[in-house]
Structures are given as structure tokens and as C-alpha cells.
Amino acid sequence: MQPPKKNSRKPAGKAATPRAYHHGDLRKALVDACVHLIEDKGLEAVSVREVAKLVGVSPAAPFRHFATRxxxxxxxxxxxxxxxxxxxxxxxxxxxxxxxxxxxxxxxxxxxxxxxxxxxxxxxxxxxxxxxxxxxxxxxxxxxxxxxxxxxxxxxxxxxxxxxxxxxxxxxxxxxxxxxxxxxxxxxxxxxxxxxxxxxxxxxxxxxxxxxxxxxxxxxxxxxxxxx
Incomplete structure (x- = not known):
């Protein structure tokens, strides 16, 4: 068996701060912002409202995609x-x-x-x-x-x-x-x-x-x- 190639990837660092959302795939933007929030403040900080704030939409906007945390x-x-x-x-x-x-x-x-x-x-x-x-x-x-x-x-x-x-x-x-x-x-x-x-x-x-x-x-x- 050939030895596996050494993996050069490093653990992912903090994600870039999400930009204000204007149009496009809101669902993906919310998921990406959730990952950023966890990296920045921890899993316990996640809420749908907090993620909406990061994305730059109204508190009600995410609920058609995610009704709950x-x-x-x-x-x-x-x-x-x-x-x-x-x-x-x-x-x-x-x-x-x-x-x-x-x-x-x-x-x-x-x-x-x-x-x-x-x-x-x-x-x-x-x-x-x-x-x-x-x-x-x-x-x-x-x-x-x-x-x-x-x-x-x-x-x-x-x-x-x-x-x-x-x-x-x-x-x-x-x-x-x-x-x-x-x-x-x-x-x-x-x-x-x-x-x-x-x-x-x-x-x-x-x-x-x-x-x-x-x-x-x-x-x-x-x-x-x-x-x-």
C-alpha cells in the first residue's frame, strides 16, 4: 500500500463576516451566517434572530426557511x-x-x-x-x-x-x-x-x-x- 499523502489543509479559521444580504439565496446566506456565529461566539449563541441580524434581514425573514433554531x-x-x-x-x-x-x-x-x-x-x-x-x-x-x-x-x-x-x-x-x-x-x-x-x-x-x-x-x- 502506498502511504497516504500528507494532508496540508489547516483547520478552518473564522469565516469572513457575512455581508448584508440583498438578494439571492437567503437560505444559504443564513446557513453560512450560522456557521460564522458559532465560530465567533459558540454554539450556545445561535438563534434564528441573531443569524437574521448577521445577514441583514428582518427578524421575520428567516422563518419561511427555518422556523426554529x-x-x-x-x-x-x-x-x-x-x-x-x-x-x-x-x-x-x-x-x-x-x-x-x-x-x-x-x-x-x-x-x-x-x-x-x-x-x-x-x-x-x-x-x-x-x-x-x-x-x-x-x-x-x-x-x-x-x-x-x-x-x-x-x-x-x-x-x-x-x-x-x-x-x-x-x-x-x-x-x-x-x-x-x-x-x-x-x-x-x-x-x-x-x-x-x-x-x-x-x-x-x-x-x-x-x-x-x-x-x-x-x-x-x-x-x-x-x-x-
Whole structure:
């Protein structure tokens, strides 16, 4: 396996202050302003009225698109899910000729790349108490990723690539690891653990590779994981 290219993207910084809205796609302008507000003041500061103020429209204008704060944040989460899906699709395409286990790894790498580059979207999509997860496109989109993970794990097991174990637990452990690494990075915990901060994404992928090695029948998979 060829080692993954080092991702040079940095976590997204503060969005530019939204300009006063005059015409065009009000829904998109509201979603963009909501992301800006979260980056500037935190998730707890979000309200439909506050976002309307940022966009420069009347307090009543957004309500034909978003009747509630939950609806607005759910729209942000749906946008986040689309970006996450695109990131995972990219890493899966790059690993298309690899073994099922390495393709499973690619899903985790795609998640890490996306979450490190989009910390605000990650914060919203992972805060299910403030979004309508069940009543939106989020569940179906997330289920597609889970189905692919399960398919790859089953294929890896059938090809003798996995150590004996519970495939479902392997999937949950992988999900917990990449989610936890993203959360630790976004919360600024890496320095307190003595981890290098010059390229936290590459370091996180190395840590994830330790998990891939631990469930693999091979002593170490070829490529990046075998170097650490």
C-alpha cells in the first residue's frame, strides 16, 4: 500500500463576516451566517434572530426557511454530512485497489481529514441534542457510511485479513477512535498529551493506524502504518 499523502489543509479559521444580504439565496446566506456565529461566539449563541441580524434581514425573514433554531442547525449539520461524505468518497477512491481492510482504514482517514478541516461543522454534526437527526437526511446519509464500513469489514474477514473478533465491535472501536481524536484536537487537548502539534492530522492518522495494525492478521500493513 502506498502511504497516504500528507494532508496540508489547516483547520478552518473564522469565516469572513457575512455581508448584508440583498438578494439571492437567503437560505444559504443564513446557513453560512450560522456557521460564522458559532465560530465567533459558540454554539450556545445561535438563534434564528441573531443569524437574521448577521445577514441583514428582518427578524421575520428567516422563518419561511427555518422556523426554529433546531431547523437552522439541522441545515448546517446536513451541509456538514455532505462534506463528510465527499471527503470519505475521495479517500475511498484513492484506496480502490487496496484490500478491504485498507479501504476500511480509508474511511477513518477521510473522517479525520474532514473533521480537522471543518471543526465547526464537526461540532454541530456531533451535537445531536441541538439538531433533528431522525427527521432529516442525516440518518440515511450516515447509514450509507455504516453499511460500507460493514461490507468492508465482512470482506476483510472473509479474506482472512482480520484477527478473530467481533466485527461490529471493530467498527465501533474504529468510529470511537477517529471521533475521539477529532474531539481531542478540536478541544485543544493534544499538547497536554505531549503529541506533536506541527502536523496533528498526520499524528492522528498514525494513531489510527495502530488500531488497524491491532486487528490485522498481518504483523503490520504495508505503507504508512508500518513506519510507526
Amino acid at each position: 433546531t431547523a437552522l442547525l439541522t441545515a448546517v449539520a446536513e451541509e456538514a454530512q455532505e462534506r463528510l461524505g465527499a471527503s470519505i468518497a475521495d479517500t475511498l477512491r484513492a484506496a480502490a485497489r487496496e484490500t478491504p481492510l485498507m479501504q476500511f482504514r480509508a474511511i477513518g482517514v477521510g473522517f479525520l481529514q474532514w473533521s480537522f478541516a471543518n471543526p465547526t461543522h464537526f461540532q454541530v454534526i456531533s451535537s445531536r441534542s441541538v439538531i433533528d437527526y431522525e427527521g432529516s437526511r442525516l440518518r440515511s446519509s450516515n447509514d450509507l457510511i455504516r453499511v460500507r464500513m460493514n461490507e468492508l469489514m465482512c470482506d476483510a474477514a472473509s479474506q482472512g485479513l482480520l484477527r478473530p473478533g467481533d466485527i461490529k465491535r471493530y467498527q465501533i472501536a474504529a468510529r470511537a477512535m477517529v471521533y475521539g481524536l477529532a474531539r481531542m484536537y478540536i478541544d485543544g487537548q493534544f499538547p497536554s498529551w505531549g503529541l506533536p502539534v506541527d502536523d496533528p492530522l498526520a499524528e492522528s492518522i498514525r494513531i489510527f493506524d495502530l488500531f488497524i495494525i491491532s486487528i490485522s492478521m498481518a504483523a503490520e500493513p504495508d505503507g504508512e502504518a508500518s513506519k510507526h
